[in-house]
Amino acid sequence: xxxxxxxxxxxxxxxxxxxxxxxxxxxxxxxxxxxxxxxxxxxxxxxxxxxxxxxxxxxxxxxxxxxxxxxxxxxxxxxxxxxxxxxxxxxxxxxxxxxxxxxxxxxxxxxxxxxxxxxxxxxxxxxxxxxxxxxxxxxxxxxxxxxxxxxxxxxxxxxxxxxxxxxxxxxxxxxxxxxxxxxxxxxxxxxxxxxxxxxxxxxxxxxxxxxxxxxxxxxxxxxxxxxxxxxxxxxxxxxxxxxxxxxxxxxxxxxxxxxxxxxxxxxxxxxxxxxxxxxxxxxxxxxxxxxxxxxxxxxxxxxxxxxxxxxxxxxxxxxxxxxxxxxxxxxxxxxxxxxxxxxxxxxxxxxxxxxxxxxxxxxxxxxxxxxxxxxxxxxxxxxxxxxxxxxxxxxxxxxxxxxxxxxxxxx
Numbered sequence: 258x259x260x261x262x263x264x265x266x267x268x269x270x271x272x273x274x275x276x277x278x279x280x281x282x283x284x285x286x287x288x289x290x291x292x293x294x295x296x297x298x299x300x301x302x303x304x305x306x307x308x309x310x311x312x313x314x315x316x317x318x319x320x321x322x323x324x325x326x327x328x329x330x331x332x333x334x335x336x337x338x339x340x341x342x343x344x345x346x347x348x349x350x351x352x353x354x355x356x357x358x359x360x361x362x363x364x365x366x367x368x369x370x371x372x373x374x375x376x377x378x379x380x381x382x383x384x385x386x387x388x389x390x391x392x393x394x395x396x397x398x399x400x401x402x403x404x405x406x407x408x409x410x411x412x413x414x415x416x417x418x419x420x421x422x423x424x425x426x427x428x429x430x431x432x433x434x435x436x437x438x439x440x441x442x443x444x445x446x447x448x449x450x451x452x453x454x455x456x457x458x459x460x461x462x463x464x465x466x467x468x469x470x471x472x473x474x475x476x477x478x479x480x481x482x483x484x485x486x487x488x489x490x491x492x493x494x495x496x497x498x499x500x501x502x503x504x505x506x507x508x509x510x511x512x513x514x515x516x517x518x519x520x521x522x523x524x525x526x527x528x529x530x531x532x533x534x535x536x537x538x539x540x541x542x543x544x545x546x547x548x549x550x551x552x553x554x555x556x557x558x559x560x561x562x563x564x565x566x567x568x569x570x571x572x573x574x575x576x577x578x579x580x581x582x583x584x585x586x587x588x589x590x591x592x593x594x595x596x597x598x599x600x601x602x603x604x605x606x607x608x609x610x611x612x613x614x615x616x617x618x619x620x621x622x623x624x625x626x627x628x629x630x631x632x633x634x635x636x637x638x639x640x641x642x643x644x645x646x647x648x649x650x651x652x653x654x655x656x657x658x659x660x661x662x663x664x665x666x667x668x
Contacts, residue, residue, distance in 0.1 A: 273635035306570035312561035316554040327553040334361025341563040352489035363514040365501040370395035375539040380435035383415040387636030408638040440472040445645040447598015462497035469498040477507035495521040582648035588659035603648040626661040
């Protein structure tokens, strides 16, 4: 009989969001008339920008003509898209990033897990707590951890607690770690990192030969001009960081799938014989072997984000969701509930009222308000007693959800 990858057996319960889906489905089946509003999973609700739709329609027409038809594209992504990304997202902010260092993909979630293919199994790994579960679970699947303890913490991982006391930005570890996952604006807490904080991490990484895996999927939601959008705005980051970005939330591509990863050509890792190896070439080989690239049609849609019309329409989408975040933040605050985030990020991180546990608050919201959020404990032990609410929904649903919640939970 074929054997399995036993590392999967170490995973605790179901992945957080499918578990939420199962609970909501059970409630909906038992209460078919309940008007459920979902502010849990960070999926967008508003249509793709018109500029993107128009570009994709034109691309479909291209596929109907022999002269403009596209088959397999370059695994790294079409150069015309990578050049737009380099110019608008990085070079315009003073980041020394070239189009050749950008890899177009079908999702930053995928890349955050797949990047482990080019790293050894003996690296020490640091994650924040709470943390986006993909960072942890993919390391478990890859065999980089021991079993989990009663708090759900895996052996072999260095957990960096983040809380209101440290503004949800982790302290630099005292010991050496090899791979460091950082996410800003942070999912789930909505916190952002100052240039000084990121500079401290870059100094640490360069001093210890560490690699920062920087998830910037929500950078477009930053409203404070003093907050960096990219790790590469920090001097020296080219030599110690990989950055992940996505079109999912800013341009609504969650169902269309397009993202990117930046691997600078100056970024090195160590081979077993002690020699330096360029990570760019390893990632290029990995993608060329295991990935056939994002479709031509989708990449044309992503390219349109950078047109004048696309920029205006994408900004309108971002403004729409950030207004939702403002409503959530202000309504919950007025009810006496402690909230964080929601200013430079589309997530509001809520301190559960009346000392309720995260899952107890989830159940009470679902059963008494018919509103769905995400239990903080699902993001790690330090997330217990907190709750994430997403701003990704219609304005009517956000207003109605806040009316229900503030009527039921007023401190």
